[in-house]
Amino acid sequence: MINITLPDGAVRQYDHPLTVAEVAASIGAGLAKATLAGKVDDKLVDASHVIDRDASLAIVTDKSPEALDILRHSTAHLLAQAVQRLFPGAQVTIGPVVENGFYYDFAYERPFTPEDLPAIEAEMHKIVKEALPLNRSVKSRDDAIAFFKGIGEDYKAAIIESIPADQTLSLYTQGEFTDLCRGPHVPGTDRLRSFKLMKVAGAYWRGDHNNAMLSRIYGTAWLNDKDLKAYVHMLEEAEKRDHRRIGKQQDLFHLQEEAPGLVFWHPKGWSVWQAVEQYMRKVYRDTGYGEVRCPQILDVELWKKSGHWDNYKENMFFTESEKRTYAVKPMNCPGHVQVFKQGLRSYRDLPIRYGEFGSCHRNEPSGALHGILRVRGFTQDDGHIFCTEDQIESEVTAFHAQAMKVYADFGFSDVRIKLALRPEPRLGDDATWDKAEESLRSALRAAGVEWEELPGEGAFYGPKIEYHLRDAIGRTWQLGTMQVDFMMPGRLGAEYVDEHSQKRHPVMLHRAIVGSMERFIGILIEHHAGLLPAWLAPVQAVVMNITDAQADAADAVRKTLSDQGFRVISDLRNEKIGYKIREHTLQRVPYLLVIGDREKENGTLSVRTRGGEDLGSLSVDAFVTRLREESVG
Numbered sequence: 238m239i240n241i242t243l244p245d246g247a248v249r250q251y252d253h254p255l256t257v258a259e260v261a262a263s264i265g266a267g268l269a270k271a272t273l274a275g276k277v278d279d280k281l282v283d284a285s286h287v288i289d290r291d292a293s294l295a296i297v298t299d300k301s302p303e304a305l306d307i308l309r310h311s312t313a314h315l316l317a318q319a320v321q322r323l324f325p326g327a328q329v330t331i332g333p334v335v336e337n338g339f340y341y342d343f344a345y346e347r348p349f350t351p352e353d354l355p356a357i358e359a360e361m362h363k364i365v366k367e368a369l370p371l372n373r374s375v376k377s378r379d380d381a382i383a384f385f386k387g388i389g390e391d392y393k394a395a396i397i398e399s400i401p402a403d404q405t406l407s408l409y410t411q412g413e414f415t416d417l418c419r420g421p422h423v424p425g426t427d428r429l430r431s432f433k434l435m436k437v438a439g440a441y442w443r444g445d446h447n448n449a450m451l452s453r454i455y456g457t458a459w460l461n462d463k464d465l466k467a468y469v470h471m472l473e474e475a476e477k478r479d480h481r482r483i484g485k486q487q488d489l490f491h492l493q494e495e496a497p498g499l500v501f502w503h504p505k506g507w508s509v510w511q512a513v514e515q516y517m518r519k520v521y522r523d524t525g526y527g528e529v530r531c532p533q534i535l536d537v538e539l540w541k542k543s544g545h546w547d548n549y550k551e552n553m554f555f556t557e558s559e560k561r562t563y564a565v566k567p568m569n570c571p572g573h574v575q576v577f578k579q580g581l582r583s584y585r586d587l588p589i590r591y592g593e594f595g596s597c598h599r600n601e602p603s604g605a606l607h608g609i610l611r612v613r614g615f616t617q618d619d620g621h622i623f624c625t626e627d628q629i630e631s632e633v634t635a636f637h638a639q640a641m642k643v644y645a646d647f648g649f650s651d652v653r654i655k656l657a658l659r660p661e662p663r664l665g666d667d668a669t670w671d672k673a674e675e676s677l678r679s680a681l682r683a684a685g686v687e688w689e690e691l692p693g694e695g696a697f698y699g700p701k702i703e704y705h706l707r708d709a710i711g712r713t714w715q716l717g718t719m720q721v722d723f724m725m726p727g728r729l730g731a732e733y734v735d736e737h738s739q740k741r742h743p744v745m746l747h748r749a750i751v752g753s754m755e756r757f758i759g760i761l762i763e764h765h766a767g768l769l770p771a772w773l774a775p776v777q778a779v780v781m782n783i784t785d786a787q788a789d790a791a792d793a794v795r796k797t798l799s800d801q802g803f804r805v806i807s808d809l810r811n812e813k814i815g816y817k818i819r820e821h822t823l824q825r826v827p828y829l830l831v832i833g834d835r836e837k838e839n840g841t842l843s844v845r846t847r848g849g850e851d852l853g854s855l856s857v858d859a860f861v862t863r864l865r866e867e868s869v870g
Contacts, residue, residue: 240291254289257282258424261296271298273428274307274421281307283373283421299460306334311371311422312361312432312458313339318414319360320349320454329416330392330442330451337468338457342440344392349452354434357454361432368427369411373420381406381417392442393417431465432458474710480759481608483767487775487824490609498606498613500755505775508804509758512773514594516646516869517618517751524639526592526620531572533596534563542728543571544664548697552599569595570722570747573621574729577743582733587743588624588632594754595619608759615753622746623731626676632746633680633702633719640704640717640750646869647751647761648770651707654686655715657694664698664724673721674700698724699747708764716757720747768847771827772868778828778860780807780842781817790837794830797857803864822847830860 239251241260249263257275261268261284272284274297281303288294297303313332316339320327324345332341343349376384378400385394397406397417409418411426423429435455442448459465476482484490489506492499502510521528534556540546545553545568554565566572573591582589598614605611622632644652656677659670677700681688688702695701701720705713722745726732732740751757761769771777778798782791788809795807808817818829831843842860844852855863 239288241288242291242293244293244295254287256284257286257288257294257296258284260288260294264296268296268298271296273297273299273301273304273423276303281421283371284424285373286421305458305460307421308423308429308460309334309339309458310418310420311426312429312456313341314371314409314411314414314416314418314422315361315364315426315429315432316341316357316434316454316456317343317416318364318411319357321414322364323353323356323360326389328390328392331396332416335455338435338455340453340455342442342451342453344442344449344451348439348450349437349454351437354437354454358432358434361429361434364412365426365429367412368425370425371409371411371422373422374408374410376406376408378402378404378406381408384408384415385417388415429458431460431462432456433465433469471710471712475712475763478710478763478766479608480610480762483762483825484609487767489762489775492608497603498601498611500609500612500614506758508775509761509769509773510754513751513754513758513761514618517594517643520639520643520750521592521620524590524635526590529573529576529591529593531569531576531593531595532566534565535571537562537564539571539729540564543574543725544698544728545571548662548664552601554598554600565598566595567597567599569593569597569617569619570621570725570745571729574726574731574745577623577726577731578729582623582743584625584733584735587733588622588628590620590622592618592620609755610759612753612755615755617749617753618751620748622748623726623733623743624746625735626672626744629676629721629744629746630680630683633677633721634684636719636746636748637680637684637686637702640719643750644704644706644716647773648764649706649708653705653707653713654681654688655691655703655705656681656688657691657696657701657703659700660693660695660697662697663695664728669723670700673723676721677702677719696720696722696747698722701747704750706760708760709766714760716752716760717750718748718752721745722747767825769825769827770867771864774825774827775804776806776824776826777804777864778830779817779821779826780805780830780832781814781821782807782809783814783831783833785809785811786834787832787837791832794832794842794857798861801861803861818845822849828860828864 241249258272261272274284275282275286276295276297277288277292317329317332320343328344330342332339378397382394382397406417407420408415409420409422433456435457438453440451440453442451457468459468487505488503490503491501549567553567556563576591577589594616596616601611601613624632658674699720699722701718703715704717705715707713726745727742731743733743735741780791780795782788791809792807795805798805814831821829825847827847829845836843841854841856844855844860
């Protein structure tokens with residue numbers, strides 16, 4: 238008898254080998270219809286996989302967390318089959334699952350274009366209606382090479398040639414199309430219904446610019462049409478909120494080819510920057526951080542001692558002077574250690590907290606650059622805490638409360654916590670990593686929060702807590718981090734004298750709340766669709782006259798508000814007031830202040846919001862009170 242244990246602990250017995258699909262059918266017709274694949278002893282397999290021994294089995298349906306990746310991978314095969322039907326001679330290369338979808342790279346006599354996508358998508362839907370089964374077969378490496386060469390798939394054969402000779406490979410066939418794949422896949426093409434092709438791009442074969450340029454077609458696939466429509470709507474909203482578009486509309490910043498990955502901030506954009514920086518500077522002051530400033534370049538020997546040379550040098554910029562090589566700092570931490578080392582430190586001095594709006598540079602690949610969200614030069618709200626092991630928990634829990642308040646003040650209410658664990662490669666031994674990881678778990682438990690663990694995603698010098706924020710249209714952004722580091726203080730010679738007059742290395746906590754200021758401002762712009770809260774807006778209010786007779790009064794109000802520290806402009810142009818209001822509404826100015834003869838005579842303002850709400854007549858003092866009440870921090 239074969240004993241199959243189900244997730245609820247129930248055991249079903251069978252007197253012969255049978256497939257995952259047959260087990261599902263024996264449980265119920267509904268489950269059989271819903272089956273996409275299976276997990277046998279925690280290994281994903283096709284629904285056609287034969288179970289011939291005692292095993293645990295979980296049936297994968299569209300309610301399973303694995304379902305979406307299986308469906309997307311199968312849809313990539315569907316795309317490849319459709320392309321080869323429409324464009325005979327097109328060769329397939331690779332077709333992986335990516336975030337929210339998939340892509341497939343093709344070699345063809347001409348590049349594919351956006352105009353090709355509707356026909357390809359229509360052909361995909363035709364194949365869905367054909368309900369072709371996906372059948373798995375197994376070949377030796379050499380037989381697989383011969384097979385693909387025999388059908389003119391030279392790229393696929395080249396992929397297999399890089400696989401060790403003793404490997405047995407799985408192939409999947411649907412109709413006339415066969416592809417190399419580990420699987421698993423859905424049982425048939427009729428299970429693939431909710432998909433859309435998104436764009437085409439160029440991609441070098443194997444990522445090498447010396448190789449042939451291929452055509453990459455991106456698509457998205459979902460479990461149902463509702464999810465697909467929601468995703469497409471989110472993309473449309475994201476396009477409207479694109480920080481690059483809004484940045485240009487509001488004259489906030491620009492980027493140009495002569496400085497790839499570096500930002501030119503305009504006066505309005507810099508005022509947003511300053512609003513964020515001054516808010517964060519107050520956070521530093523209120524929570525016991527001393528603000529420091531460290532050099533932009535440091536001798537490479539220091540970076541070798543810190544561990545960055547061995548683990549991060551490919552992301553660093555270098556320069557030379559008088560036969561000494563320097564690195565432009567990608568991080569602020571080694572500099573803060575140098576500040577800590579100046580003078581004899583006692584355990585009574587700890588914790589010591591340093592904060593810096595530190596300018597960093599990282600050699601990001603040009604293809605990864607994206608507006609101000611991914612740049613080469615950036616400034617962090619960076620901080621480091623030097624403490625004892627006994628102080629880790631209290632410092633981390635205090636930081637957590639601090640970070641959550643900051644996110645709420647900037648308009649983020651949905652924050653997820655993740656714990657990134659030891660990566661490869663890394664500094665230190667497993668015992669040290671065990672201690673570091675458990676110290677963060679303990680702090681999170683003390684803070685009363687739930688978290689998800691991310692194996693292998695920590696920094697090379699220590700594990701880290703990550704703060705992931707969901708924005709107004711459902712996208713998730715990873716912002717703040719809290720990292721515990723037992724390595725760097727010792728490598729760089731940081732010491733304090735403990736209560737027994739012994740020298741010890743402090744623990745170093747690396748912390749940031751908003752992270753890259755550039756990236757955070759880009760996220761803020763997109764989260765608020767450019768409608769920044771009044772305390773953050775580049776222009777908080779505009780004062781407008783109706784006729785020239787009120788010009789002096791309008792400009793006097795502007796000066797009064799500006800003198801009190803508000804970002805206010807006046808619009809005294811000889812234009813109709815409706816035109817002015819419309820123009821500044823499009824510029825997303827929070828408050829529109831109008832002065833006509835009545836307002837001039839009464840010393841009041843006619844106040845309306847960019848959302849069209851009429852707040853009536855307010856005195857200047859009343860309006861100032863309103864603006865101050867909207868401030869945070």
